[in-house]
Amino acid sequence: MKYVRGLVNLTRRMPMVTWLVGSATAIWVLFCVLVGMPPVVIVLLPLVVGGAAWMINRLVNRAETSGKRQGVVLASSTAAVVIVFGLIQLIPYGKDHSNPPVLAEPEWSSPETRDLMVRACYGCHSNEVEYPSYAKVAPISWMVQSHIDEGRGQVNYSEFGVSRGNYRETIEVIQDGSMPPFYYTMFGRHPEAKLTKTEKATLIAGLAATPGLGDNEHRGDKGAKSNDEGDDD
Ligand code: HEC
Incomplete structure (x- = not known):
């Protein structure tokens, strides 16, 4: 309950962030469903990006507390997206575009x-x-x-x-x-x-x-x- 209220307050204080993050998430989910992305990826990737954005935001805010809060949050989120998408390129799964040998095919009628x-x-x-x-x-x-x-x-x-x-x-x-x-x-x-x-x-x-x-x-x-x-x- 406390967290829900906190979240509602946050969306009130940062309408632009809420709007942008909300639509980006909606577009992501829609795109993923249409191309057949595995559900684990649909859920996990935004969570990782969100976590990274939160960490970057904390680091930046510690450095300079003044300035526009929404701008900092948006910049942190963008950086998080870039960093996470850069890093996942290092994961080897799906890179090895190999084809095992053809062993036997049906006797095609034509x-x-x-x-x-x-x-x-x-x-x-x-x-x-x-x-x-x-x-x-x-x-x-x-x-x-x-x-x-x-x-x-x-x-x-x-x-x-x-x-x-x-x-x-x-x-x-x-x-x-x-x-x-x-x-x-x-x-x-x-x-x-x-x-x-x-x-x-x-x-x-x-x-x-x-x-x-x-x-x-x-x-x-x-x-x-x-x-x-x-x-x-
Ligand atoms: C994008 C990749 C993809 C293409 C292209 C594709 N399939 Fe599939 N097929 C799958 C996947 C993934 C499954 C297992 C999950 C499922 O049943 O949806 C599957 C399952 C199957 C099954 C087992 C279904 C069952 O209920 O046991 C058959 C039979 C099959 N495909 C035949 C075909 C035929 C015939 C074609 C071409 C007309 C085709 N597939 C094209 C990905 C593909």
């Missing part, structure tokens, strides 16, 4: 099927990822890397039959529009991954004719009990 999959899905579900240039800058690099790590963990079309995954959901996720994720094509990124209606239909037909993708093969064999397991050869 080169066109593969081409469409490469355009829409290989950015996260393959060992042939083409890293965009902006993926060098943290925290964007962390975001890109986390999508690739998570994506490869689910299905990796370069390790088909080698890594486990929900390969049979390939058609389903394209049909229901959940893949590629909406954030992948936000802000004009990856226009090649935006398939037209016709391309989507072509891809789905091509996948249905590709063994191991989609659950279509099982729909036909009526009467046969589920023999997904224990069928070794």
